[in-house]
Amino acid sequence: MQYRKLYFAALLSTMGTYSFAQDQFGGHITGQQWQVISSPSANIIFPKGIEPQAQRVANVVNFIDLNNRRSIGDKKGRINIVLQTQTVNPNGYVALAPFRSEFFCTPPASNLLLGSQNWLDVLSVHEYRHVLQTLNARRGITKLGSILQGQGLWAVMSALSIPNWYSEGDAVISETALSKNGRGRTSFFTLEQRSLANVGVNYSYQKNRNGSYRSLVPDHYRLGYLMLTQARQLKGNDITAKIHAEAARYKGIVYPFSRALKRNLGYNSTNLYKLAWKENKQAWQERLDATALIPTQAVTQKNKRTVTDYRYPRAWKNDILVARKSSYKQTDQLVQLENGKEKVLTTIGYNNDDFFSLNGNTVAWAELSRNPRRGYQDFTNIYLFDLQTQQKRQLTHKTRYFSPIASPDGRKIAAIYVSPMLKNEIHVLDAISGKLLETITSPDNYFFSRLAWTENGDALVSIAKHQSQLALAKINVNEKGITLLTPWTYHTIESPVISNDKVYFNASFSTIDNIYCTDLAGSKKISKVTSVPVAAFEPEISKDGKTLYFSEFTNMGYVISKQSLEANNSSEFVVKEPFELPIFKASNFPEEGGSIFEKLPTQEYGVKSYRGLFKGLKLHSWNIIPSPSNPSLSVQFDNFLNDVSLSFGGSANFNEAGSNSFNALLKIARFYPDFTFMTEYGQRSTAVLRNNQVVNQQFNELDLSAQVAIPLRWLKGNFSTSLMPYVTLTQRNLTNFTIDNVASKPDNSFLSSNVGLTFSTVRRRAYQNVGPRLGFALQLASISTLNRDDNSKTVASSAVYLPGIGKNHAIQVRGAFQKELLSNSYQFSDTFVYPRGYNAPANDQVTSLAVNYDLPLFYPDAGLFGITYFKRVRANLFYDYAMTERLIAKTKTTYRSAGAELIFDNTFLNILPLSIGLRNSFLLDKDPINPSQSFHFGIFVSTGL
Structure with missing residues (x-):
């Protein structure tokens, strides 16, 4: 999930022109029927057919609005939340201009990141926290900005004063403290930080803040959670509301957030990060010291220069493995690993899930496609690759399938299906035609994820989710009966595979993700198989049953490791729930009120149709641009379904003797x-x-x-x-x-x-x-x-x-x-675009050619007082050619230039990606407008927005 306060291209000038991007403008499918629930805290706008889910969202946000505000503030406001069900990409955001939120309701295919919690519950808690953050940021100078120029400047002033790590870290704390699970209680969430601590690497606060093209750097969700849990331990939960309010007021114009931290905690941003890292590293080390590790052998070596991932090792035959590989330099590939040698089998296209499976000779995975006209409707289609024939083919088209896997005989493909009405099923398809053969549902409304066939092909093992808990389940394909193989748990469970009547899977039971196993008979006894320092995922058993392969995480990405199963005499493992474990105590703040989901009301709000072309059209920004040559005023209207936009404006042009103009624009994309x-x-x-x-x-x-x-x-x-x-x-x-x-x-x-x-x-x-x-x-x-x-x-x-x-x-x-x-x-x-270095010539006709060779030089990963951060320096070598003609005079003029550009890919003010280039153009022909000029030096700017 991302929290998107719309950043504007003119952030370098606080009075600049606002030109925000409207993502997926007009992206809804034609004829979509919308309904709305109006509740005290939110209007829930949703497609007809998912009223129960919309009612649940309304009850969650209203409960939080009434009962869980003390650590953020008491400012009120109603939000419009749009539930999107046609997209397969799980996400959510809160935005200004206009003030709204969107929930992308199809759950993630993997349980790793979010754990066991119900997806819409996570979205409701997390995104509504962003709503409260946005409302409570409207104070002091930020409020003045909203008065002067509406939600546009409100968004800019908020973004400049409150770092994204605060926004996301605070929201992750909310989803953790207000439930029995949440990301703060998943070991996967601290995976990258623990991998760095394990090898003694500690990047600076600025590098953590801005990221890196070279190194694996934990994102702002993890940075924010690390720092804010430390802040709360120092001064209690309520301190964050005070820090947030002071920063939004710009109490201390320069570095308002860091100064608010210093006033209230005694630590600025850099020093708070150092303290939080020190405290957490010590806790992680103490846990490791108390853990008996099991040695592993490397199948693939850690890449020392480029972050590289080898995922889902799958045994094909003898000592041959098939894996999924990607890196900072290379998009996804399917590779074959044999005797230390690597062979690329095929490429894998756009996708939102790293999963792939191998059974027999058939590799299966899912790739994305989309409705060409409607960006809010996309699909996941099944692709197959035959290891014998080396042929790749697409099995399904315009479908919503996840985690496909071939049956042992290769005749069927089983996959998870999630409908636009959020109904979850297991589909069994014909492996040749893609025709639906079997549909498996759960009478208890379990939500299934990940699949593995039993060795005789009569049953499937999947991960079932019910009431925000997970368990392994065996599903008889013919009789449709379900047997639970593990107890229900709030821990993360992922990637089951089956070998010799045992199910191997990775789970967070020991507060470090490791490989565990249980039996197919349903005893529910769990044994721990691996014990690694950072994390082990995606188990696979060799064909002879003697070796366990798995993905192991390092500070340079995933590698493939192995260990022998012959000497594994592990005893039954006793599982304690995440909220019972000391390592997760920092996220369990009693002052927040504890889990809300046992207390939720089940109020039924009234439902109405939501129709009309201009429904929800709202004035949200009035932009005053005090330019010395072209001052202007404009007002902006947009609707909440993001398919109608209206603006009015006026300006004066002092370059044209004080002339003025008025304009209006209406855009309809429904x-x-x-x-x-x-x-x-x-x-x-x-x-x-x-x-x-x-x-x-x-x-x-x-x-x-x-x-x-x-x-x-x-x-x-x-x-x-x-x-x-x-x-x-x-x-x-x-x-x-x-x-x-x-x-x-x-x-x-x-x-x-x-x-x-x-x-x-x-x-x-x-x-x-x-x-x-x-x-x-x-x-x-x-x-x-x-x-x-x-x-x-x-x-x-x-x-x-x-x-x-x-x-x-x-x-x-x-x-x-x-x-x-x-x-x-x-x-x-x-x-x-004329050749670089020349003035634009008058002409009747022009033909041009330009050649560019762009390459990275180095990655500084260094900042300058929070003003700018140097992420990459690259060079561009170019040659430009143009011929202009004046047809009546029958004259032709040639313009040629060659040169180089030195480009700095920077982040300004920790939020705005800008590339600043220095260009030197050598003129190979005379410029008729400036004949004495032989070269031209210039500076140019491009934005990464």
Whole structure:
């Protein structure tokens, strides 16, 4: 889950222009029927058919609003929560502009990160904590910002004063303290931090705050939980509300949050982190000292330079393993490991789960696809790979399947199915056609995850979830009977495999994830098999039953380890629940009130239909931009379903003798095409040449525009493809022409059109890749006037992306063409990219070519007083060519330049990714506008938003 306070591109200027991205604008499927529950604390907007889940969400957030505020503050406000069920990507966020939240309701396929808790309960507690954080941040200077410019500046001021690690750490504490489980009680949550402590690595606070392209750095959820649990131990739970309020008020303009920590705890951010790390490292070490470790042997070695993961080792035959591999340099691959050698079998495309399975010769996994037009609807489809024939094929299309696994005879595929109505089933499919053969449901409404076939193929073992607890369950495929193999627990259970009538799985029973086993007969006796210092996951048994393989976590990612099973004489393991274990006591704050889920009311709120194109349209921001040359004012409306947007604005242009303009824009994306309607009226003042004198020409211009566009996007394998055809018609009315207060020519009006398309297909990038390593992009546009002189403009550009010499290198080749005659009586805007270092030349026609070679140089991982953090330095070598033509004069001019760019990929103010480049262009031809110039040095900025 991510907490997204919309960050704006103009954060470097607190009075900058707000241009926020509306994710998935118009992403709902056509014809979706919406309903709404109105409760005191929240309006729950949800698809028809999931009323019980919506009622549960309403009861959870209302209970928290009434009973669990003391550690955050007492400010009130109603939130609109939209429940999304058509997407398979589990997530959630709270945003401003407008103030709303979205829950992506399909649960995660893995139990590791969130443990046993019900997914919608986690979302309700976690995201509603963000709601309370947002409401209680509206104080002091942050409140003044919201008064001046609405929710837009409210979001910016909150983001600048309150670090994301506080927001997420505080929310994880809430989901832990208000339940019997939660991430704070899962050993997986501290996995990365413990791996670093285990090898004596302690990154600085700044590196933890900003991350790294080079090192494995725990994210802000883990950083925040580490620091805030330490803060609460120092001064109690209520101290966080005071720190949050003081930071939001900007009590201490510079570093307001760190200063609030210092005033209330005696530690600033850096020193609090150091103390928290020291205390937790000592606790982790004491636990390790009291743990009898079992030696393991390495199958794959830890990569010392690049974070690399080997996941889900699967035994094929003899000593051959198949595993899933990825790294900071390389996207997912299926690899074969034999005698220390590695062979790439195939690639794995876009996915949201690392799981894959092997039974017989059949490898199975799931990849993502999506509705091309509707971004809120996506799918997980089953892919199969035959190890004998080396053939890969897609078994299902537009489905919602998770954790697929082939039966022992290879004829069937079993998979978890989650419907858009959040119904959970196990489906058994034909392995050739993908046809549904069997549907397995649970009379007790268990939620299943992960699957393993028994060796004779008559039963499946899965992880069942019920009332926020987990247990291993055996399901008879034919009779549909269910036998529990382990007791219900709040611990994490994951990745069952079966060998010799035993079920091996990883679990958090010992506060370190390890491999355990139980028997298929249902005795519910549990034995511990591994004991490693950090974590062991994803067990696999060799074909002879003598060796256990598993994924073991290190500070440089997952490696594959093994240990012998022959000498394993482990005794029965007694499981204690997470809330009973001392290592998790820091997250169990009695002052928060304890678990709320035994106290929840079951109030039935009224349900109404939620219909209407402009339903929920809300004024949320009024932006005042005090520019010295072009001050402006605008107001912004958006609806909560994120498919209608409306804005009004006005501005003055002092560069045009104080002329002013007014505009309005309406964008509607609920229907299959996007419709955009724009109007602008303004006074214009331009310089023109008359009788060899430059004089001012004034006129009024009224523009009326309408655009129809169809934005499409596909996911297939590792490629993301987008296509957007569009047509724009603009009526321009020019009136009241004067030159220095003398009437100059009659009024005129004309209609112009812009017909074009954009297309791209690009391979996804690994984390360290500086650019796409394969892809193609194209833009075409034809702009012309329709009812006056034949003024037209044609623009075309394309780009080809290719791999460089190194895995993180990228080559980009761009070509472009533009034609617009200088003799045209009306000139459209010129946005052509000319060779670097040259001034834009006047021309009728231009053709260009640019070649770029981009490569990383080093990763500084160093900051400067919280102002900027240097994450990566890279170089770009380029060559640009262009030929311009003046057709009437029959002249051609060549422009060539070559040079280099030194680019710093930085994070500013700990939140804003910006790349700052230094460019030196050597001019290989004379610039007609500046003939004496032989090179040009410049600075440029690009944003990573």
